[in-house]
Amino acid sequence: MSQRIVFIGAGNLATRLSLELKKQGCTIVQVFSRTESSAVNLAQKLQARSTTSPDDIMPDADVYFVALKDSVIDDVLTQIDFRNRLLVHCSGSLPLSALKKYSANTGVFYPLQTFSKFREVDFKTIPVFVEACSKKNESILLQLAHQISEKVTVLDSEKRLFLHIAAVFSCNFVNHFYTIASDLLASQGISFEVVQPLIQETAIKVLYAEPQKAQTGPAIRFDENIISAHLKALDSFPEYREMYKEMSESIHKYYKFIYK
Amino acid sequence: MSQRIVFIGAGNLATRLSLELKKQGCTIVQVFSRTESSAVNLAQKLQARSTTSPDDIMPDADVYFVALKDSVIDDVLTQIDFRNRLLVHCSGSLPLSALKKYSANTGVFYPLQTFSKFREVDFKTIPVFVEACSKKNESILLQLAHQISEKVTVLDSEKRLFLHIAAVFSCNFVNHFYTIASDLLASQGISFEVVQPLIQETAIKVLYAEPQKAQTGPAIRFDENIISAHLKALDSFPEYREMYKEMSESIHKYYKFIYK
Numbered sequence: 362m363s364q365r366i367v368f369i370g371a372g373n374l375a376t377r378l379s380l381e382l383k384k385q386g387c388t389i390v391q392v393f394s395r396t397e398s399s400a401v402n403l404a405q406k407l408q409a410r411s412t413t414s415p416d417d418i419m420p421d422a423d424v425y426f427v428a429l430k431d432s433v434i435d436d437v438l439t440q441i442d443f444r445n446r447l448l449v450h451c452s453g454s455l456p457l458s459a460l461k462k463y464s465a466n467t468g469v470f471y472p473l474q475t476f477s478k479f480r481e482v483d484f485k486t487i488p489v490f491v492e493a494c495s496k497k498n499e500s501i502l503l504q505l506a507h508q509i510s511e512k513v514t515v516l517d518s519e520k521r522l523f524l525h526i527a528a529v530f531s532c533n534f535v536n537h538f539y540t541i542a543s544d545l546l547a548s549q550g551i552s553f554e555v556v557q558p559l560i561q562e563t564a565i566k567v568l569y570a571e572p573q574k575a576q577t578g579p580a581i582r583f584d585e586n587i588i589s590a591h592l593k594a595l596d597s598f599p600e601y602r603e604m605y606k607e608m609s610e611s612i613h614k615y616y617k618f619i620y621k
Numbered sequence: 622m623s624q625r626i627v628f629i630g631a632g633n634l635a636t637r638l639s640l641e642l643k644k645q646g647c648t649i650v651q652v653f654s655r656t657e658s659s660a661v662n663l664a665q666k667l668q669a670r671s672t673t674s675p676d677d678i679m680p681d682a683d684v685y686f687v688a689l690k691d692s693v694i695d696d697v698l699t700q701i702d703f704r705n706r707l708l709v710h711c712s713g714s715l716p717l718s719a720l721k722k723y724s725a726n727t728g729v730f731y732p733l734q735t736f737s738k739f740r741e742v743d744f745k746t747i748p749v750f751v752e753a754c755s756k757k758n759e760s761i762l763l764q765l766a767h768q769i770s771e772k773v774t775v776l777d778s779e780k781r782l783f784l785h786i787a788a789v790f791s792c793n794f795v796n797h798f799y800t801i802a803s804d805l806l807a808s809q810g811i812s813f814e815v816v817q818p819l820i821q822e823t824a825i826k827v828l829y830a831e832p833q834k835a836q837t838g839p840a841i842r843f844d845e846n847i848i849s850a851h852l853k854a855l856d857s858f859p860e861y862r863e864m865y866k867e868m869s870e871s872i873h874k875y876y877k878f879i880y881k
Contacts, residue, residue, distance in 0.1 A: 373837065430842050430844050431839075431844050431846045431847050432844050432845060432846045432847075452847075453847075454839075454846075454847045454850050454851065455846075455847075473815060473816065473818070473819055474818060474819055474822060475819060475822055475823055475826065475835075475837050475838075476837070477826070477830075477835065477837065479830065480826065480829065480830075482822060486818050487818055488815045488818065512815075514815075519809075520809045520810075520811060522850065522851070522854050523805055523806065523808065523809045523811070523854060524806070524809070524811060524815065525847075525851070526805055526851050526854060526855065526865070527801075527802035527803075527805045527806050527811075527816055528802070528816060528819055528838075529838055529839065529840075529851065529865070530798045530799075530801050530802040530805070530861075530865075531798060531799060531802040531816045531819055531820050531823065532816075532819050532820070532822075532823040532837070532838065533836065533837060533838030533839070533840060533841070533868075533872065534798050534864075534865075534868045534872075535795045535798050535799075535820075535823055535824075536823055536826075536827070536832050536835055536836050536837075537832075537836065537840075537868060537871065537872050537875070538790045538791060538794050538795050538798075539790075539791060539795075539827050539832035539835075540832040540833055540836065540875070541787075541790050542787035542788075542790040542791040542832075543787075543831065543832055543833070545783055545786055545787045545790070546783065546784070546787045548783065549779075549780045549783045549784070550780075551780060551783070551784060551787075553827075553831070553832075555733060555748045555772075555774075555784065556733065556787055556788060556791045556792075557827075557828060558733070558734060558746050558747055558748065559733055559734055559735060559788055559791055559792050560791050560792070560795075560824050560827065561824055561825075561828075562734060562735055562742060562792075563735055563791065563792040563795055563796055563824070564795075564820050564821055564823070564824035564825075565821075565824075566735065566737070566740065566796075567796070567799050567813075567817075567820065568817060568821075569740065570737075570739065570740075571803065571813070572796050572797075572799035572800040572802075572803050572813075573800055573803070575735075575737065575796055575799075576793065576796050576797065576800065577633065577735045577736070577737065577792070577793060577796075578735075578788075578789055578792065578793030579691075579714075579789065579793070580789075580793060580797075581793070582690050584690050584691050584692050585692060586691045586692045586714075586715075587691050587692075587712075587713075587714045587715075587785075590714045590782060591714065591782070591785070591786050591789065594782050594783060594786060595786065600871060601790075604794075604867070604871070605786070605789070605790075605794075607864070607867070608793075608794045608797060611797065611860060611864070612793065612794075612797050615797070615800070
């Protein structure tokens with residue numbers, strides 16, 4: 362039987378996840394967002410109702426998905442009476458227990474991916490991690506998860522926290538290095554395009570070998586000539602210079618310790 | 622007319638580049654490496670001669686490719702008389718001028734990619750940057766570069782240095798973050814596989830949007846709750862904790878400055 366779902370939040374994750382759940386046969390009945398345009402836009406795509414007022418959130422849905430920035434979750438949820446319906450958050454880092462003051466039926470539904478409103482992703486390959494306060498709720502979430510993904514795992518809050526940290530390193534911090542590369546190239550009038558084959562190959566390589574085996578470059582070779590030339594060139598980018606130094610030292614230390 | 626080429630070096634880059642040049646019709650006549658097994662192995666694949674002695678390097682080749690770690694280039698090259706034949710290095714960071722004491726005909730041939738002996742790469746898509754001491758030598762290198770790649774550019778030493786730094790950020794430092802993610806997951810008994818879709822999507826995303834537009838995660842949202850939870854969880858990994866903190870501050874600063 363199809364679940365009737367309310368989405369609380371209309372950001373990147375809420376957008377991609379709600380659209381995918383709908384595509385796979387779920388009924389999204391309402392979207393809440395503090396930003397009216399976000400609520401209306403997403404609700405339109407989902408053929409759902411929209412609201413910006415916590416008081417207007419429908420009381421009779423089966424599952425309430427919370428996809429808000431962690432720091433505002435409490436502000437929003439304290440304004441809603443969930444009548445002990447199944448309340449689920451989508452955060453990597455918030456423990457399941459954070460929801461227990463709002464409902465007797467709680468869960469976590471965490472799809473591990475980077476989401477942007479502008480880009481569709483293939484949910485089938487996205488690992489989804491679920492956790493719930495009871496076997497009954499766990500089974501509802503497992504069923505929802507299996508509707509969209511082929512990689513569903515039950516995982517507790519503490520392990521999920523480390524998973525999220527690993528995701529921050531593998532994605533957010535990686536993308537910041539792409540950004541720094543783009544800035545450095547722009548400073549020389551060179552297009553970011555030139556590093557694209559390198560970026561793609563670096564990512565693809567770790568599909569075939571552990572990252573420890575894929576490490577290349579001046580730091581692992583401890584090629585001091587290159588490292589000093591790079592640090593000197595980075596004199597006019599003091600922040601990037603400092604990062605370069607620390608990353609090189611970390612790489613050097615890591616492989617000295619492991620391989621020597 | 623096919624060039625007769627000697628390779629000085631038999632590491633990752635020398636291996637992939639020499640095999641590709643041979644595949645595209647060049648004749649590799651000899652491989653020098655200080656490590657006998659490396660010289661012999663690569664020479665065998667190239668149907669070339671091998672040597673570990675600088676004295677035995679053949680004096681009558683057309684082009685000498687130097688693919689050694691920058692810090693040993695001088696040690697090796699001072700032992701060889703190149704008789705002013707075309708001497709080319711493959712380093713991103715070494716200026717062209719570094720070769721002028723060894724020959725009157727010099728050049729640089731820099732394919733921008735991460736190379737491993739174990740993995741074939743498609744050279745056609747790899748940007749190759751060339752530089753030479755004369756138009757005549759430049760044209761020889763351009764011709765060689767066009768034989769293997771569809772993306773050939775003439776670039777001076779200073780710009781190439783920044784290109785190399787951008788490559789270190791986009792590849793070597795990125796791979797170190799993959800490694801850290803792998804370590805953190807292992808500490809929880811979770812397989813590195815779970816972050817693979819995220820890693821691939823993060824790389825693919827910047828093919829479609831500038832990295833500045835693709836940034837997601839707690840740092841850009843300045844989601845302090847999450848950031849503190851992550852820092853606390855990283856208490857037992859002090860080095861990674863420090864990196865997490867600095868990267869998050871850098872991301873936050875970057876987007877505060879640009880978008881606010």
